[in-house]
Amino acid sequence: MGRLAVKGGSPAAKDLLKLVPPWPTYGExxxxxxxxxxESRRWCRIFPGSRAELLESVFAEYHHxxxxxxxANGTVALELxxxxVGVKTGDKVIVPAVTFIASASAATELGAIPVFADVDAETGNISPRSVREILGREDGVKAVVAVHYGGNPVNFDELRPLLAxxxxxxxxxxxxxxxxEWRGRRVGAIGDMGGFSFQESKSLTxxxxxxxxxxxDEYANKARLIxxxxxxxGRPGYEHYILSSNYRMTEFQAALLLAKIDELKEQVEKKHRNGAYLADRLRKIGGVEPQKMEEGVTKRGYYYFVFRYDAEEFGGVPKRRFVEALRAEGVPVDVGYGMPLYKQKAFSREAFLEVMPAGTEYPDYDKMHLPGAEEFTKREVTLLHYYLLxxxxxxxxxxxAIEKIKENIGELAA
Ligand SMILES: Cc1ncc(COP(=O)(O)O)c(C=O)c1O
Incomplete structure (x- = not known):
C-alpha cells in the first residue's frame, strides 16, 4: 500500500468524504x-397547536x-x-467523569455539586460499582446523570435498582x-427523565x-411550567404560577426537526448495521478494539463510533501519532472529550468556587484520579456518527486506512 500519508504517501481513504453525506443533511x-x-408568522410556540407541541408527541412516541x-438546547434539557425532579442548591448529583461538560454544569447551574463517578474502561459508561460506592460514602445525593456514551446505553439493570x-x-x-435501545425499549424515559440534544453535530438536529x-405526568406538568x-x-398571557426561566424551543427548530425525524429513523437502522460491520472489521485488525456493548443493548444509536487504541499492538506508537496518521490517511478521527472532566480548568478550586453559592466546599476535583476514566480517555479514539451513513x-x-498504518507502523516508530 506504500508509504503512510503522514510521511508523504497517498492517503488510503482519500475518497471517504465523497462517500459520506455532508452533515447536517437537508433537502426540499x-x-x-x-x-x-x-410565512405563518407563528415563530414562537406559545400558541396552541404549535409545531413544538407536535414534535413533542412525535419524538416522545418514537422514544417510547x-x-x-x-x-432550546441539550444543556438546558438536563437543567430542566x-x-x-427536585435538585436544589447544595444537593449532590452523580455524573460520569467522562462526558461533555454540560452533563455536570447542568447541576452547577442549579447550585448543586457534581460528584464524579468512574466509568467502565471498556464501555465508557458510568460504572454502577462506582455509583454504589459513592452512595455509600456521600450524603445528600439527589440524582444521577447517566450518559449513554457515544450512543451506547448504560446498564439499566444494575443502575435502576441501586437508585430506586x-x-x-x-x-x-x-x-x-x-x-x-435497552432490551427493546428506546432510551429517554427508562429513567425518571431524559434529556436530548439537537445541536448541529447530533443525529437529529x-x-x-x-x-x-x-x-x-407529574414531572411532565412541572417541566412544562418551569x-x-x-x-x-397554550395559554398565552401573563399568568405565572411559579418563578422560573424561559427554555422554549422556536417554531423554526421544531419544524426542521419534524421534517427530519423520518430520516433519523432510517439512519438509526443504517448506523446500527454499519457500526456492527465496522466493529467486526476493527476486531480483526487488532489493537483497535470497538467500544464494548452490554448484552442488554438491542439497538445502538450513534453519536460517536468509539474504539480503544492499544499502543502496544502498534509498535508502542502513542495515540496522538496514530490519530495524526489516520487523519492524514483521510479518516477524520478524534479523541472524544480528551480528558476526564475533573481535569478541566472549570473544576479547579478557583474556577469552581467562583460560580458556586457562597459557603460551598471544594470537592478536591484537582486531586481526583479515577482509573476507568483515565484508562478510557488514554485509549479512546472517536469517529462521528455520520461516517456510518x-x-x-x-x-x-x-x-x-487503519490496516495500512498497522502494516507500516515502522515508519511512525522510527
Ligand atoms: C453528552 C452531552 N450532554 C449534553 C450536551 C449538551 O447539548 P447542547 O450542546 O445541545 O447544549 C451534549 C452536546 O454536546 C453532549 O454531548
Missing part, C-alpha cells in the same frame, strides 16, 4: 418546512415515552430535568443516543435544540 422538505413557519418537553432503593433520581443524558422525555417561565403552555465501501476504506 427542510426548506419548505422553514418557509412555512416564516409518554411526554416530551421541547427546549434536574430542576423538575435510595430514592435517587435517574436522569438519562441522551445527547448521543437518538434511537438507542436543528442547529440547536433539545427535548426532555418522561413517563411521569420551561415556560411559570406559564401554562456511507455504504460498505466507505467503511472498508476506514478499515483499510
Amino acid at each position: 422538505k427542510e426548506k419548505q418546512a422553514l418557509i412555512e413557519v416564516l 415515552a409518554k411526554h416530551g418537553i421541547a427546549v 430535568a434536574l430542576k423538575t 432503593k435510595r430514592g435517587v433520581k435517574l436522569i438519562e443524558d441522551c445527547a448521543h443516543a437518538h434511537g438507542s 436543528a442547529g440547536e435544540g433539545g427535548i426532555v422525555l418522561t413517563d411521569s 420551561h415556560n417561565i411559570g406559564r401554562v403552555v 456511507g455504504e460498505r465501501e466507505a467503511l472498508d476504506l476506514i478499515a483499510a
